[in-house]
Amino acid sequence: MAWIQFCLIAFLLPWIYMQINDDYDYFDYDRDVCRYMGRFYCQHSKKCTDREYVCDGFSNCKDHEDESPDFCSMDKCHQRGHYYCNISRICINTTRICDGILDCKEDGDESPPLCSMDNCSQRGNYFCSFSRKCISNNLVCNGVDDCGNYDDEYRTNCTRDDCFRRDRSLCNNGLCIPTDWLCDGKNDCFWGEDEKNTACSLRHQCESNRSTYYGCLGRCKPGYFGKYCSKKCSKKCLNGTCHKSSGICKDCTRTYLESCSQECGEECQERNGFPQCDRQSGKCLNGCNGFHYGHYCNNTCKNCKGNSSYSPCDINGVCQFGCENDYWDKNCNSKCSASCKGDEHGQRCNSSTGECINGCTRGWSGKLCLGKINVTKINRHTN
Numbered sequence: 001m002a003w004i005q006f007c008l009i010a011f012l013l014p015w016i017y018m019q020i021n022d023d024y025d026y027f028d029y030d031r032d033v034c035r036y037m038g039r040f041y042c043q044h045s046k047k048c049t050d051r052e053y054v055c056d057g058f059s060n061c062k063d064h065e066d067e068s069p070d071f072c073s074m075d076k077c078h079q080r081g082h083y084y085c086n087i088s089r090i091c092i093n094t095t096r097i098c099d100g101i102l103d104c105k106e107d108g109d110e111s112p113p114l115c116s117m118d119n120c121s122q123r124g125n126y127f128c129s130f131s132r133k134c135i136s137n138n139l140v141c142n143g144v145d146d147c148g149n150y151d152d153e154y155r156t157n158c159t160r161d162d163c164f165r166r167d168r169s170l171c172n173n174g175l176c177i178p179t180d181w182l183c184d185g186k187n188d189c190f191w192g193e194d195e196k197n198t199a200c201s202l203r204h205q206c207e208s209n210r211s212t213y214y215g216c217l218g219r220c221k222p223g224y225f226g227k228y229c230s231k232k233c234s235k236k237c238l239n240g241t242c243h244k245s246s247g248i249c250k251d252c253t254r255t256y257l258e259s260c261s262q263e264c265g266e267e268c269q270e271r272n273g274f275p276q277c278d279r280q281s282g283k284c285l286n287g288c289n290g291f292h293y294g295h296y297c298n299n300t301c302k303n304c305k306g307n308s309s310y311s312p313c314d315i316n317g318v319c320q321f322g323c324e325n326d327y328w329d330k331n332c333n334s335k336c337s338a339s340c341k342g343d344e345h346g347q348r349c350n351s352s353t354g355e356c357i358n359g360c361t362r363g364w365s366g367k368l369c370l371g372k373i374n375v376t377k378i379n380r381h382t383n
C-alpha cells in the first residue's frame with residue numbers, strides 16, 4: 001500500500017466520518033483503523049468505540065463484548081465498584097439493577113432477590129405482581145403485555161386516567177395504546193377500531209384524551225369539531241375555531257350570526273383588525289367610524305363639524321361640535337336660508353337656531369330672512 005493511501009485510510013477517512021456523523025462510533029469500519037487510533041474494536045458487532053467504555057458497567061458493543069470476561073474480569077469489575085452478573089458473566093453499573101431494563105438475563109437484575117418490589121418502585125419503575133419483575137414505567141399502559149399476564153395493561157394498573165396522562169389512547173375495550181398506533185395501517189385494538197376513519201381524525205385532530213369509543217374527550221385542534229374532531233369549522237369563523245359539539249363559530253371575522261353568515265356594518269369601529277358587531281343582532285359593539293351613527297352605523301352625519309379626537313355626532317346623529325357652514329339644526333340637516341348674507345368666513349346662519357348672522361340679502365327680511373319685502377313699494381317710497 002502506498003504511503004499516501006495509508007494516510008488517506010488512517011487519518012483522513014476517520015476524520016471525515018467524525019465530521020459527518022456524531023455517531024461515528026457506530027460505523028462499521030476497518031478494525032485496523034480503529035486500533036490504529038488507539039480505540040476499542042468490538043469484534044462481533046464490528047464497531048469502534050472508546051477504550052474508557054470498556055468495563056465501565058455499560059455495554060457499548062451489541063453483545064456486551066466490552067463488559068465480558070475477555071476484557072472485564074469479575075475482579076476488575078468489582079474493583080471498579082460495579083456489579084458482576086455471575087451467570088451471564090457481564091459487568092454492570094449498579095444503577096442498572098432495578099432500572100426496568102434486563103441486563104443479565106440469567107441473574108435477573110430486575111427480579112428478587114436482587115431487585116425487590118420496593119427497590120423497583122422506589123426507582124419509579126413498575127413491579128409486575130405475578131411475574132415479579134421490574135419493568136420501566138414507560139412500558140405500563142403501552143398496549144404491550146410486558147409483565148406476561150397483562151398485569152401492566154390491566155385496568156386497575158392502567159386506568160383511563162393513567163392512559164390519558166401518558167398521552168396514549170383507549171380502544172373500545174379499554175386497552176391503552178400509543179396514540180401513533182391509531183391510523184397507522186395496523187390493527188392494534190381488539191376489533192381493529194384503531195384503523196377506522198374516526199380514529200384517524202382522533203389521532204390528528206384531537207388534542208388530548210382520545211377514546212375510540214367516546215371520541216375526543218379533550219379539545220379538538222383549531223379548525224375542527226365533532227365527537228371525533230372529524231368535521232371542519234366554517235372558514236368564516238375567526239381563526240377557524242368553533243364550538244366542539246355544535247360547530248358554531250367561537251368568534252367571527254367581519255361577520256355575525258351563529259354561522260357568521262352576515263356581514264357586520266362596514267362602518268362599525270374595528271378592534272384587532274376587524275369591525276366588531278354583536279353576534280346576534282349585528283349591532284356595532286365599539287361605536288362607529290367618523291361621520292356615521294346608529295346601532296348599525298349605517299346613517300351618516302356628514303354636515304356635522306368634525307373633531308380629530310371625538311366622533312362628530314352621537315348615536316342619534318346629534319352633532320357634538322356644531323355644523324359645517326351653511327347648515328344648522330341639531331343634526332345639521334337644514335340648510336341656512338338662501339337669503340342669509342354670508343361673511344368673510346362663509347358663515348351665514350347660527351348653527352343651532354338657523355338665524356341669519358349677517359342679515360338678509362336684498363328683498364328679504366326676518367330672523368331667518370324668509371319674509372319677502374315689496375320692492376316696488378320701497379322704491380316708490382324712497383324715490
Ligand SMILES: *[C@@H]1O[C@H](CO)[C@@H](O)[C@H](O)[C@H]1NC(C)=O
Pocket residue numbers: 056057080081082093094095
Ligand atoms: C454508574 O453510572 C452512574 C450514572 O452514569 C455514574 O454516575 C456512576 O459513577 C457509575 N458508577 C460507577 C461505579 O462507575
Ligand SMILES: *[C@@H]1O[C@H](CO)[C@@H](O)[C@H](O)[C@H]1NC(C)=O
Pocket residue numbers: 086
Ligand atoms: C458470584 O460468584 C462469586 C464467586 O463465586 C461469589 O462469591 C458471589 O457470592 C456470587 N454472587 C452472587 C450474587 O451469586
Ligand SMILES: *[C@@H]1O[C@H](CO)[C@@H](O)[C@H](O)[C@H]1NC(C)=O
Pocket residue numbers: 097098114115116118119
Ligand atoms: C433495595 O432496598 C434496600 C432497602 O431500602 C436497600 O438496602 C438496597 O440497597 C436496595 N437495593 C437496590 C439494588 O437498590
Ligand SMILES: *[C@@H]1O[C@H](CO)[C@@H](O)[C@H](O)[C@H]1NC(C)=O
Pocket residue numbers: 126127129151154156157
Ligand atoms: C396491578 O393490579 C393487580 C390486580 O388488581 C394488583 O394486585 C397489583 O398490586 C397492581 N400492581 C401495581 C403495581 O399497582
Ligand SMILES: *[C@@H]1O[C@H](CO)[C@@H](O)[C@H](O)[C@H]1NC(C)=O
Pocket residue numbers: 160161162164165208209217218219
Ligand atoms: C384528560 O385526562 C386527564 C386524566 O384523566 C385529566 O386530568 C384531564 O383533565 C383531561 N383533559 C381534558 C381536556 O379533558
Ligand SMILES: *[C@@H]1O[C@H](CO)[C@@H](O)[C@H](O)[C@H]1NC(C)=O
Pocket residue numbers: 238239251
Ligand atoms: C387568532 O390567531 C392569532 C394568530 O394566531 C392570534 O394572535 C389571535 O389572538 C387569535 N384570535 C382569537 C380570537 O383566538
Ligand SMILES: *[C@@H]1O[C@H](CO)[C@@H](O)[C@H](O)[C@H]1NC(C)=O
Pocket residue numbers: 296298299
Ligand atoms: C341600517 O341597518 C339596519 C339593519 O340592517 C336596517 O334595518 C336599516 O334599514 C338600515 N338603515 C339604513 C338607513 O340603511
Ligand SMILES: *[C@@H]1O[C@H](CO)[C@@H](O)[C@H](O)[C@H]1NC(C)=O
Pocket residue numbers: 306307308309310
Ligand atoms: C375636539 O373636542 C374637544 C372637546 O370639546 C376639544 O377640547 C378639542 O379642542 C376639539 N378638537 C378639535 C381639533 O376641534
Ligand SMILES: *[C@@H]1O[C@H](CO)[C@@H](O)[C@H](O)[C@H]1NC(C)=O
Pocket residue numbers: 350351352353
Ligand atoms: C346662536 O344662537 C344662540 C341662541 O340665541 C346663542 O346662544 C348662540 O351664541 C348663537 N351662536 C352663534 C355662533 O352666534
Ligand SMILES: *[C@@H]1O[C@H](CO)[C@@H](O)[C@H](O)[C@H]1NC(C)=O
Pocket residue numbers: 374376377
Ligand atoms: C306691492 O305694492 C303695490 C303698491 O302698493 C301693490 O300694487 C302690489 O300688489 C304689491 N305687491 C305685492 C307682491 O304685495
